[in-house]
Structure formats: C-alpha cells, structure tokens
Amino acid sequence: MTISVEEVYETASMTLYQNLDIRTTTLGINLKDCIDSDFKTFKKKVYDKVFTHAVKLVEKARTLEMKYGIPIANKRISITPVSLIMETHCTKNKFIEMAKTLDQAAADAGIDFVGGFGAMVQKGLTKSDRMLIDVLPDVLSQTDRVCSFLNVGSNVAGLNLDAVNLLGGMLKQTAGKSKNAIGCAKFVVFVNAPEDNPFMAGAFHGVGEGDITLNVGISGPGVVKAVVAQNRECDLTQLSEVIKRTVFKITRAGELVGRELAAALNIPFGIVDISLASTTAAGDSVANVIEAFGIEKIGAHGSTLAVALLMDAVKKGGAMASGNVGGLSGTFIPVSEDEGMIDAVQKGALGLDKLEALTAVCSVGLDMFAIPGDVPEETINAIIADELAIGIINNKTTAVRVIPVPGKKAGSLVKFGGLLGTAPVMAVNPFSAKDFLKRGGRMPAPVTSMRN
Amino acid sequence: MEKALLFITVIGEDKKGIVAKISSFLYKKEINIEDINQRIMGDGYFVMTMLVDIKNATIPMEKITRELEKIGKSLELKVQLQHENIFKMMHRV
Numbered sequence: 001m002t003i004s005v006e007e008v009y010e011t012a013s014m015t016l017y018q019n020l021d022i023r024t025t026t027l028g029i030n031l032k033d034c035i036d037s038d039f040k041t042f043k044k045k046v047y048d049k050v051f052t053h054a055v056k057l058v059e060k061a062r063t064l065e066m067k068y069g070i071p072i073a074n075k076r077i078s079i080t081p082v083s084l085i086m087e088t089h090c091t092k093n094k095f096i097e098m099a100k101t102l103d104q105a106a107a108d109a110g111i112d113f114v115g116g117f118g119a120m121v122q123k124g125l126t127k128s129d130r131m132l133i134d135v136l137p138d139v140l141s142q143t144d145r146v147c148s149f150l151n152v153g154s155n156v157a158g159l160n161l162d163a164v165n166l167l168g169g170m171l172k173q174t175a176g177k178s179k180n181a182i183g184c185a186k187f188v189v190f191v192n193a194p195e196d197n198p199f200m201a202g203a204f205h206g207v208g209e210g211d212i213t214l215n216v217g218i219s220g221p222g223v224v225k226a227v228v229a230q231n232r233e234c235d236l237t238q239l240s241e242v243i244k245r246t247v248f249k250i251t252r253a254g255e256l257v258g259r260e261l262a263a264a265l266n267i268p269f270g271i272v273d274i275s276l277a278s279t280t281a282a283g284d285s286v287a288n289v290i291e292a293f294g295i296e297k298i299g300a301h302g303s304t305l306a307v308a309l310l311m312d313a314v315k316k317g318g319a320m321a322s323g324n325v326g327g328l329s330g331t332f333i334p335v336s337e338d339e340g341m342i343d344a345v346q347k348g349a350l351g352l353d354k355l356e357a358l359t360a361v362c363s364v365g366l367d368m369f370a371i372p373g374d375v376p377e378e379t380i381n382a383i384i385a386d387e388l389a390i391g392i393i394n395n396k397t398t399a400v401r402v403i404p405v406p407g408k409k410a411g412s413l414v415k416f417g418g419l420l421g422t423a424p425v426m427a428v429n430p431f432s433a434k435d436f437l438k439r440g441g442r443m444p445a446p447v448t449s450m451r452n
Numbered sequence: 453m454e455k456a457l458l459f460i461t462v463i464g465e466d467k468k469g470i471v472a473k474i475s476s477f478l479y480k481k482e483i484n485i486e487d488i489n490q491r492i493m494g495d496g497y498f499v500m501t502m503l504v505d506i507k508n509a510t511i512p513m514e515k516i517t518r519e520l521e522k523i524g525k526s527l528e529l530k531v532q533l534q535h536e537n538i539f540k541m542m543h544r545v
Binding site: 002003004005006007008009010011012013015016066067068069070249250252253255256 | 459461463487489490491493497499500501503513514517530532533534535536537538539540541542543
C-alpha cells in the first residue's frame, strides 16, 4: 500500500500549520475501592492510585507523541464522583483534605487537571452531595488542579431546581475567594452529563465504568477551518461532506493514538471524543470556522444554522471513523478560550442571548463566559436553569461554566491567562426571575422520557 | 526483524542539497530509504516525502527527530517524522 505525497503532506500540514493535536488523554480511575473507614488510609490509597496511574500516563503519552508527530496537549485524570466515596466521611474538613490530596497527586505526577470532584444530583441531594456543594468555594479557590461538576438533571429525571438554586451563591463565593474569580472556571454544571467525557472541567469517571479506562479527546478547529477555506464556493451539502471527510481523518488519528496508549498502559480503551475545541492559540478557533462559512462575525443571524451544520458534520465524520465515539462529540463554543468569540463579543456581534441559542445546536453549552460580579445570584441560577432546560427538552447534554467577576462591569476584559484565555464581561438581562425560581422543586421529566 | 517504517516529510522552498543532506544523515545512522517522492503542491510548497526503515538505526527515534529538525532549520524547511500507521489510519478505510 502506497501513501501519496499529497496524503502525507495533508497529514503533516495538520500538525505543522493547523494546530491538530490530541487535545486530551484522560485516564478514568475508579476510586470506590479506596474507601476506608480510616480517613488517613483512605487518602493514602487515593493518592497512590491516582499518582501511580498518572505518572505512567504522562510517560507513555510522550513516547506516542514522538512516534506519530502529533502533540498530546493534555494528560489528565478523571475519578469517581467524589461525593459518592465521601458519604461516610461527610465533614467539611475531610472534603477539603480529599481535594488537597487529589491536587497533590496530580501535581506530583505532572497532570494539569483532575476531574470528578462532583456529584450526580439530578433527582435529589444526599448529605454528602450537599456538603460537597458547600465546600466548593474553598476547594476551587485552595486547589489548582481539582475540577468539579454537578449533574443536576436528565431526560429521565427532569431538572433539580433545588440544586440549581444553590449554585449562584456558591459561584459568587468562589469568585470572591479566588483571583480574577478563576475558581469558577473549574466548575461545570450539567444535564445529561456523559460518564466518559474526557474534557475538563467536566470530566468524571462514571459509576457505570470499569476500574480504569482511557478516553481520548481529539480536536482540530484549525484543520476544519483550512478545509472550509479551500471550499469557498460549494453548497451546504458539499460543505458538510468536506468537513465530514476531514473529521473522519482526525478521528482515526485519535483512535490510533488512544488504542496504542491504552495498550501501552495495559488498560481498556474507552472512547474517542471528537469535539472541535478552541484554544487560545491563533487560528485554533471555532468562531473562525463559522466565519469561513461566510458569516461576517459569529453571532450574526445565520450563525445558528452554521453551527448546526458544523456540529452535525463533525458527528457524522466521527461516527464513521470510530466505533468508540463517545463523550460530548461535537463542537465547543467557549468564549474566553476562542479569539474569534472574544472579538465577536467585543464588537457587539455576540451577546448572551445569541450564545444561548447557539448552544441549542452545539455539543455543550454556555462555556467560559464572564458576567458582572454584581449580577444577583438568582439571575445566575436562572441563566443556568435556562441553559439546562434546553438540554432536557432536546435530549442532549448541556452545561454552564459561568464566571461572575467581582468588581467588573459589562464591557470590561478579564485576563485568566494560559489555557483559560481572556473573557470579555457580558451584559446580563437586568430583569429578574427570582419569584419563579423561588418555587424550587423539580421540573418533571419531559414526555419524551416515557419510552418504556 | 519486522520493518519499522516512518515517513519523513520535508516542506518549504525547493533548494539545492535537500536530498543530499538528509540522505547522508540517514546513511550515517543506518536508516534505509525505501521510497522517495517530491512534488510542488497547488499552494506553491515544495514537498518531499521519504519512506524510511529505522529498524537498524543506530540512534533512537527521538534523536532522529531532533537531528532532522536541526537539518530542517539549517535549510529553512519544515521536517517532520511520523510512523506510517498514522497515514494508513487517516487515508485508508
């Protein structure tokens, strides 16, 4: 079998010029077997299990980067939702100590994030779930690498509004306790959270998973943008076709690296999550892909159709390429991590309302956006509840990662630095839904859940 | 022993000595060239690909990559080394 010069050039260009990378290799680790009535022993078992696996992951990933010439941008760990393993150690101090143990294990092993300091609360809150939410402001501000999630609803459970109503206050406290409110960037609230998502901050190792599994997240907005730019004149069907073909190729690369890495670690291979995910690097922007479609700025009318087309083509290309497509698989549209999104907000093309509309057709939700610090907590809860309702009614995952920045007004700019980028503070509707949200309770599961 | 096949991709502006420099480096390190192709692409880039077998190489892959990068730098070209499996996976169903 010969590979043509054109094919070799296409692949080499993807990594050399178009920022193709394996965005994350995330090792999911079950921590239920670490539970011990003696808390000191429990912590030691957690540290040892996380550290041992994480070190191997970093080492083996480096070898494969070299072999295939594709950078593996992040090596990460996801764990069993922490509220579950802390049920019998339900005190504030122990939760914080557990978070610091995880933070230390990740730091010592050279892992940038460990995800799963969270809980599944779609139907209700246990004592441990409630304690976890209460300690989050301390955990998110006192640790660097620990990421947290909550799943507060699902197609079959409906939406737990009582849980949502705790979040605005929690996020404002977290913002107040951490520099530039950065702690909030490590917390995601979901509905229909996938248990094998490799992307942070929302990764966790679901209870339906095995002891250890390797999940891979592959990205490549730069690659898709390049192919869209080469096809300026084609109609939507053809446009979808060229995107599908490109995504097929990059998913296959992810599958190859994922399978080899899992084999090298002697653990089962989980899923490939093919998600176009922006980074702060120039040209690595989903907004730029949409703009290459022929839209002046993302957020303009027409953007929802464009994101829908992109998202669908990405999924189809991925599904054809791998029998193990999972996680979120689609397109992320975080604001602060995408230079095109930042520019669109600053130029007035994109506001919170249109962003919400785009999330109805993208794969995740309202991601990495900043709002003024004086937005009332009930309004933050309402922003979250609206976004999550979209997910529940449309049988999809939606999520919110919102950063209320103390002392900042709409229009100002907050620099987080590194992977998290720069967020323009977005204006929020000043009218209130306080009395509606105060009702609490649970939005019943939609009629589409009654399939049995 | 089974072959260990990798592609070397050289991208940039065509100039004298590219093949000479790279192949003499490969010869010294006992790396066998199985196939070699070059073309000017539609976007104007000069592209050369070499399929090489490194099973008898006297230095590890990491070092080959670094040395090739050095040669690339001296010629103002991009040089990339990648295992052939990646191309098979991406371009063949």
